[in-house]
Structure formats: structure tokens, C-alpha cells
Amino acid sequence: MTSETADDLGRPLSGWRLRLYTIIFEADTRAGRLFDQALIVAIVASVAVVLADSVHAVSARYGGAFDVLEWAFTLAFTVEYLARLACVRRPWRYATSFFGVVDLLSILPTYFAVLFPEWQSLLDVRILRLLRVFRVLKLAAYLQEYQALGRALVASRRKVLVFLSAVMMIVLVMGTLMYVVEGPANGFTSIPTAVYWAITTMTTVGFGDITPKTDVGRLISSVMMLLGWGTLAVPTGIVTAEMTARRMLRPPTTRTCHECLTEGHAPEADFCMHCGARLHAYHADEPPPGR
């Protein structure tokens, strides 16, 4: 982790806490890297156990072994969690951070499962530990990529919200329209159900559990399908058509930009139209580039 995050949590200054911290939170030493690798293996293995345990045929055979493994994992993750809390200077900060909450959620289910068996399926939450796995594997790179992705999403949040709100309104109005046109007899038993159908149609998923039976209903469905697919196809098609059309209209010379290999610059152009680099002077007998 960067020193920035270290200061957030409070990197200890000396002693056994510092040694523990370098192993758990940092990956510069051999012990640190070994710890991370062991942690990754433990996470993947524990998730696989949860998946396998949910399949009746498998749990019937290996159920006992799975229970033992599950307790082993839980104890190991509990020790790790307590170790993390113990070695940072601001344990409360870690406990309330995203990864701290994930760690806690990872171990609580097993204890709950003993007391409340119906919570047993929450054991998969351990997959969220995989987020930490990416972090330790190639710390800087992945941290940068997920952070970049996160920042990009946050930056575009208004456009996304406006777009999604428009979709929700269309889906609500068209869904209710279908509810009126088709009616409960044809599967559209309520407006929420109709809206669910409208979403499956506009996102082109099309489960088929509810389908329009009347002609008017099928007409409205067609409009929705074209809307949902068109939102993808129309911009893509228009943008590509324009790019190719512009290429069609270029004067047919073989002047090639030596930077980006774009052909067909006008005789009087000085700069590459694609990349802005300065083009070589125009030689009418320049051999066409191979391809």
C-alpha cells in the first residue's frame, strides 16, 4: 500500500506491531509476499468450497469435509482480521473501511450459521476478499486501474443518472401501456410485473416468461425492442458510417503519413489529418505503401 493509505490507518512505528504490519499490509518483504499468496489461495479455496457445498450432489458426499474446511478458513480469517486490527494504530478506521467491513462479513456468517442456519448462503461474501487479492498481487497497477475506473464512474455519474432516468421513465410508461393492452390474463398481472417485462425487453434480454399475445401488444413490443437495440446500433452505425464515408471522399492520392500510416492525404495538405504530424513534401511518384 502507498504511504498515503498507511498514514490513513496508522502505520505503527516499531516493535512487533510494525513487523506484523509489514507482513500483512505490505508486500515488499518475502514474508509479506508469502502472506499475500497464502491469503489468495485461502480465499479462492474457501469460495470454491462454498460453491461446491451448495450443490446437493456434492455436499451429500463431502458435506462433512466442507464443514471442517469452512471452520478452518473462518478461524484463519478471524486470526488475520484480529491481527490487522491489532497492528494498525487506528483500528477503528480499518474496521469501518470498505475492506475492513468485507473482512468482518467474511467471518461472521460462519458464526451466524451455527446460531442461525438460514444465513449459510452469505459465506460467498468472501469473494469480496478477492478485491484485496488483486491489490496485493500487483498493487500499484490494479489499484490504479480500479481507482481509475471508480473515478471515471463518479465523474460521469450525472450523465449516467440522466440516461438511466430516461430509461426508467420509458420503461415505466411503456410497461403500464402493455399492462393496459395485454392485461393480467396474458401474464401482465400488475404494473410492477409489466415494468419487469419492459426491462427484459428493452435490455434485449428477453427471458420469455412473459410475452405479448395481442397484436397491439406485439406492436408496442416491437417499438420497445427497436428502442433498446437501436440505442446500441444507431450510434455505432452512424459513427462508423461517417468514418467510412469520410474515407470514401478523400482525394485518391497515396500520400501517407509516416506516423500513423494514414493514406490519401490531399496534395496540398501540410499536416496529417489524423494525427497532426507534418507530412513529407508531396512527391507525385511516391510508391504506394505495401498492403
Place this chain on the structure above:
Amino acid sequence: MTSETADDLGRPLSGWRLRLYTIIFEADTRAGRLFDQALIVAIVASVAVVLADSVHAVSARYGGAFDVLEWAFTLAFTVEYLARLACVRRPWRYATSFFGVVDLLSILPTYFAVLFPEWQSLLDVRILRLLRVFRVLKLAAYLQEYQALGRALVASRRKVLVFLSAVMMIVLVMGTLMYVVEGPANGFTSIPTAVYWAITTMTTVGFGDITPKTDVGRLISSVMMLLGWGTLAVPTGIVTAEMTARRMLRPPTTRTCHECLTEGHAPEADFCMHCGARLHAYHADEPPPGR
């Protein structure tokens, strides 16, 4: 609202009408903002009531409360509508504008429902009031965005129409072809039905309520599916492949543009091929930027 729209409707000059106008149509004063927030809450709540009321299990329990709420909302919206008409100087202009019509449609259904019970589902039209909600929340921003979206759609209308007409022709011809090949016995009972199937296939929705059973039919279906998916995949794939291919062909130097961090400029380039900014002079021993 901008003074432009105010002039459209006729902003009153003085008196109680002006005070009312500033509350209802403008959001500069505290009363104006409170009014807008209360309106948003009322709109969302009334729509939620409509949705809940359509679910039998819920309406069986709370039907009576919903009716009372619905009348309360209707009366509130009626008062609001009449207030709007009363305080502008050109009430007819408001009544015939998009939002004026939406407001009227929002209250009429409840009155109709008393007289004509089968119109009860049109109460959801209130969602259109949400359009007004976005407007009052972040007036300038959203107004600009929806207007920009609307103008963009209007500007591209010809390309969209040409594209859609091509899709409609393909869907009509292929649909009738399937109608001939598969026949009513396999679900393709008429050409309109076959066209509906063709749309579900080309837009990749694929409900599955009608499916081809013959080999020739499945062959034609495959062509349609590849057409519909390919319209999305082929341009995307080609554009991306070209972008990446061009990056592959760059001379392998580590010259990095300090504006956009694009690597690999040719030794003789003066301007960044990606962003056009002037590159630093070429130093053969420049350390590669960390990544």
C-alpha cells in the same frame, strides 16, 4: 425557469399573482424551493401508490388507503394546476404546452375513474410530472441536457430514419420468408406475426415464444441473428482493431507526450500524434515512465 420561458407564458407583473408565480414557476426563493421539493415528493409518492395499487395482494390489503391517498393527490395536483393557470398572464399557452397537457392528464384520470372505472391504469401518466421534477431540481443543468439530447436526436433524424427504414425492410422480407418456410403450423401464423418474430431475433431479444423448427428456417434465423448482433459487433470490433493495430505499428521508442501520456512516438515526430501538443526534444536515454 429562464426569462425566455417566463416571457412565453407571461410572467405576471405584480401582486398576489407574481408572488404565486415566484413560488410555483421559479426556484430562487426559499418558498419556491420548498414548493418544488414538496411537489417532487408528491409525484413520486403518487406514482408509487399507482404501482402498489396494481398488485392484487397489496391492493387487497390497502385498497381503501390508496383510494384516499389518490384523491388527496388529485386534489393537490388540481389546486396546483389551477394555481398555475391563474398566475400566468397567458394561461392558454400553458394549458397547451407539453407540461400543461401532462398536468391535465395527471388529474383527469381520477375523475374519469369515478365515471369510467376501466381508465384507472392511466394514473401512471403522473410519471411525466417527473420531467418537471428534473427541471426544478437542477434547472439549468438538466434542462440543458435534455434539450441537448432532444436537439441531437432531431439533428440526426434523417440518418436514424434511413437506418431504421433499412432495418424495417430487412425484417419485413426475412419475416415473410420465414412465414413461407416455417408456416402457421410452427407458430408463424401470419406475416405480421413473422415480422414480430423477425424483430425479436434481429434485436437479439429472443423471447422464444416463436422459434424456427425446420432446418432451412434455422439457417435463415442464424443469418438474421448474425445480422442483428453483427451490426453492433462488426463496427466496434473493426474500429477497436484498427486503433490497436495502429498502436502495434508504432516505432518502439519510449518518447512520451507529457500531455496525454501516449508512448512510442517516432524519433522525428514534433507533435504528439494523439493530442497534437509539442513533444519534448528526443533524448535517447529518457527513462520510461512508470506504469
Place this chain on the structure above:
Amino acid sequence: MTSETADDLGRPLSGWRLRLYTIIFEADTRAGRLFDQALIVAIVASVAVVLADSVHAVSARYGGAFDVLEWAFTLAFTVEYLARLACVRRPWRYATSFFGVVDLLSILPTYFAVLFPEWQSLLDVRILRLLRVFRVLKLAAYLQEYQALGRALVASRRKVLVFLSAVMMIVLVMGTLMYVVEGPANGFTSIPTAVYWAITTMTTVGFGDITPKTDVGRLISSVMMLLGWGTLAVPTGIVTAEMTARRMLRPPTTRTCHECLTEGHAPEADFCMHCGARLHAYHADEPPPGR
């Protein structure tokens, strides 16, 4: 039509043939435009009749009227076809051109239907006359757009073929794999059937008439689904992520290009990174442009 195409078909030089030609093939005169409009109406009406006639409920009622209308249309289109052949100087050229074949196909079915009733569904081929309709409506514009589209497709044909061949190979290999894993008992009755299923899966249509039942089969299906959807999502996501990431990294200045309104140019940039226009000199106290 342009004089180019006129020369192709042989524009007559004088007399009744020239007058007929100007009405049918050209839209400069009032008679020519009236003819085109009447033709459009006739085409749309005749196609609507074919569609309506295929719906049993409707044809049971209006079948007789449809037959009469159909013969009227056929006679009208026959007269038009013969008129076209009569007034051009190279009738054979027209008869073998795309539109000439479409015109012939438009009238033959009705005659066939008398002799061979099972060909009755080919009457929809008249929709191909709609292609001519676009041409006469806004001749230059649409002709340019469809021709541009056609040329663009022809120009990219190799990339499209390479891309499609890769898709076909994946679909063939994965389909046969599913045929081996799932077997005829689960619906994968033959390799062609399995390939049909593979296409519905990779193009994300997902009819659901054939679905994998075994765990291994579902695993392979998941891979195919991610392949088909990923071909769309991965490039789109990567391109957008890069665009947004680059915007993240720009130095936070408010220097705005007055051409394209792109913000955030570096203090030392001389040219707009987006459009290459020369930027105004940097004034540190330039007010930020309104959003």
C-alpha cells in the same frame, strides 16, 4: 436520376417516349413528382394489403376486397413496368438491373398465384419497390446515403469476412463440443442443431428452445455468452475507460479551445489537443466557461 444513370438506360431523345420518360424516371416536373407520389402510395398500400391478407381473422372478412385490390395493383404495376421498358432506349438493360428485376418480381407473383396458389406469399417482394420510393422522394440525398452505405460495406468486406469467419469457426467448434457434452437427449440432436444453438447464444439472442442441462454444458455456455457479449462490451468499455482516464490526467486548467470548447489544456499547449486549432494565449485569470 442523374444523367449518368440516364445514359446507362438510354434516355430517349424526343417524342412521346421522352415525355413518358420524364414522368416515370425523373422528378423535375409536376407530373413526374405526382407520378412518384402515386407510386409510393400504391406500393405502401399493396404491401399493407399483403400483410393484412395473411392474417386469417382479417382475410376471412375482407378476402374478396383484397383479391380485387391485388389485381388492381398488379395491373397498375404491370402497366408501369411495360411503360418503363417502352420509353428507355435500352430496355434490356433496365430489365436486368436490380430495380428492373424487383419490378418484374413484383407483378409475376399475382400471375403465378392464379396458376400456382402456394406462391402467394411472395407478393411482399413489393417492399423492394420501397427502395425506388426513397430514390424518388429525396433522390440525391438518399441515393448518396445508400450508395455511401453500400460502398462502405464493399470497402470493408475483407475485415467483415475475416471477422465473420472467426465467429463461424468458434461457433462450429463450440457447438460440436456442446453436441458431445450434452447429447441428443438434451436437445442437441445433431451438429447443425448445436451450431444453431451456439449462434443463438453467441449473438446473445437466447431463444431458449434448446438449453444446456449438464453442468459442463452450462460452463461452456457461460464462456460462449461472455465471448458474445464481451465482443461488444470489452472494446466499448476499454475505449471509454481510456478516454475518461485521459481526461482525469489533464492538468486542471480552464484553458478552453474556442473551436470545440474542450477544457483543460496544459499551460504550454499551443494547439487544441482535440481539434488542432490554435489556442488563445494563456491568461491565468480567464473566467471558466459556463457549463
Place this chain on the structure above:
Amino acid sequence: MTSETADDLGRPLSGWRLRLYTIIFEADTRAGRLFDQALIVAIVASVAVVLADSVHAVSARYGGAFDVLEWAFTLAFTVEYLARLACVRRPWRYATSFFGVVDLLSILPTYFAVLFPEWQSLLDVRILRLLRVFRVLKLAAYLQEYQALGRALVASRRKVLVFLSAVMMIVLVMGTLMYVVEGPANGFTSIPTAVYWAITTMTTVGFGDITPKTDVGRLISSVMMLLGWGTLAVPTGIVTAEMTARRMLRPPTTRTCHECLTEGHAPEADFCMHCGARLHAYHADEPPPGR
């Protein structure tokens, strides 16, 4: 093949081996091209036989002929394989290369089929010989394109892996959530099954073999569907909206770049904002270009 690959395998120096090599591995001579064309025909034909043989109706009729053809193809491909091994100087290198393995897999199945009938479906592996077909048809071009495609994929592998890992995590968490909410009674019999359903939903395939029945389940499904479709629609829509919005904001002049026909340049612009070419001096009365 390029001399680079030739040196990999060891182009023989003289004699019958060199003559054989030029026919099989090279396409410069007439014999070489004939060989390649015959090979293509043999590959396509043998694959078609495998496909046809898997259809019961067809194999019932022509099964005998198919068996004979299959042995003929196998013998031909065996001879070709042995010939390839015989004429290169490093046969082991060829045998372990991708195409060498494909060739071996192409002939082994028939021999296996005699000994182990249940492997009969692996005969389709011959489609992989089609890879070699593309190579011989337009060697340089296709080699370049597939290699370019391969290199592009390898270069982007990290972004792709990060993206896919994010998708897998979402699908695993949401799938298990549905498993908890819907339960085995509604088809979500195990977590792997629920994850399979989540993938069909997020990739918008939507088979419909498993569908949510509860209201909460349908709500979660709606979120997943909007996620899967939105990953495609939101970036496309945002990028296109920005492109069009920028075009909206340009000053309305008719200054047209003579290179790319982009209209609407500002009066003071010197370079085309789209293509960077120098614009003609501004004439206020320039006639708008026809469109």
C-alpha cells in the same frame, strides 16, 4: 510462408524434399497453389460430411457413403501430414507447432473411431485446418490480420482480465443473492446454477430456462439487466451525445472544409477542426454545399 517461418521449420536445401516443400508449404508455384486449393476443398468437404453425418435423417440414408468419404479424407490427410513431416528439416518442430497438432488431431479421430466409437464427434476438429486454409489463400494478408488480432488481444490482456474479473465478481455475488432470495423451489438449485443464470442475464442472452418468480428476485434481475445492457449503452450513448452536442455548439457558418466536407467552422478558424487541413479564406457569401 515467410522465410522467417521457413527457417523455423527448416526449409530443405535440395532434392525431392525441396520440391515437396515448395508444393506443400509455399504458394509461389502453380503446383503449390493447386495443392492449396485442393486442400481447401478437401477440408470444407470433410467438415460438411461430418456435419451431415450427425443428422440422423441424412446419415440413415448416406451413412455408408459418408464412411467411405471419411476414410478417403483421412488417408489423404494422413499422406499430407507424413509428407509435411518428411520434407522439413525439423519435423519435431512442426509436429509440436499449433498447425502440426491440428493436423494430427484431424486424422487421429478416424482411427480412434474404429477403436472407440464414442469419439466419433471429434472429427469436426478438422475445422481447425481451416485456419491453414486462410493462410494459404491470401497468405500475407490474412497472416497479418490474424497475427495483428492476436497481438492486439495479447497487448490488451490485462485490461480484459481486469474487466472480466469485475464481471465475474458481480455475477458471483448477484447470483448467490438470487439463490438466497428465490431458492431451489424456483429453479435456483445451487449457487453454480444461480451464477449460470446471472451470466445469461448480464450478457443479455436470457434463455428463460430459469427465471425469477419473486418480486425481490425480479427487482434484482432488473438491476442486473440494466447493468449488462448499460455497460454497452451508457458509454455508446454518452460518447455519441458528446460528439453531437459539440457539433450543436459550433457557430452557425457554412464554412466547409474541402477535404472532409465538415461544415460550420468558426469565422476565425484557419484549420479544419476535424481533419486539420487548411481552410479556404472566409467568404461570407459562399454558397452552401449541396446535401
